[in-house]
Amino acid sequence: MDIRPLHNAQDYLDALTVISALVDADPEIGTPEGDRLDVLSVLVERYEAQHFPLDLPDPIEAIRFRMEQAGLTASDMKPYLGNLNRVYEVLNRKRGLSLAMIRRLNQGLQIPAEVLIAQA
Template sequence: MDFKLIKSEQEYEAAISLLEQIGDNPDFEENEKLINDFEVLEKLIEVYERENFPIENGDPIEIIKLKMAYMDLAQKDLIPYIGSKGVVSEVMNKKRRLSKAMIRNLSEFLNVSQEILNVDYDLGKVDVSITNEQVKEKGVLRFLIPTGIDASGISNRIKSRGVTLAMCN
């Protein structure tokens, strides 16, 4: 196949589709031409993504969670790389920071650059403050949800179903 640089979103989507078709071909593993086409196309997609979708410093814990979901892993699978079950839980719930050793181990295990994991992040704090202005503005009490979680779907379902919540201290 003849390949060229990807220059538009449309070409990018077509390249992704073609990459999937090549990878799904039953003869893929034995066919050197398909393997070469796959590798070339993968590099072209990577170049386009790097130029058009730059990755900013993200939250390393969220990156780990995404990688875990992609690799179908559970927190218990991280024990050999982070420490005990309790330490894994503390790290994943942002109650403890990643150490240098954890970053090295996770980088190798999850196949993620150490630089991506070696980024400062806030330790988890639940935002439990509700001001009178927020209650008046929204018309309903908002959920007490940790920072960074989008609860709009939950809120919309409650509004559409007319569910009443009882909240107490």
């Protein structure tokens, strides 16, 4: 198995080509091809994290997204944000998130804390 670090864009593109072929072949886990796919995937993830970092989403947009995913209404957000007026104030960016709100949203809706504390 000839695997080496990805140093540049060409290495990255070559690895993506190999990964694509391996995914199409659908190798069994634990086989040499399966192991190669696993290792190359880790190398590509690392390269992408270093060269194509993603910005954290806007906290309010993250809350709205989670609401949409879970089919939640503004009333459903009361346990996390407070009374209905406060829910609307937060969702309309008229009130910031408190530490208690961030904790409740993180624990109850599994929205990452680092997303919730980001600048809106």
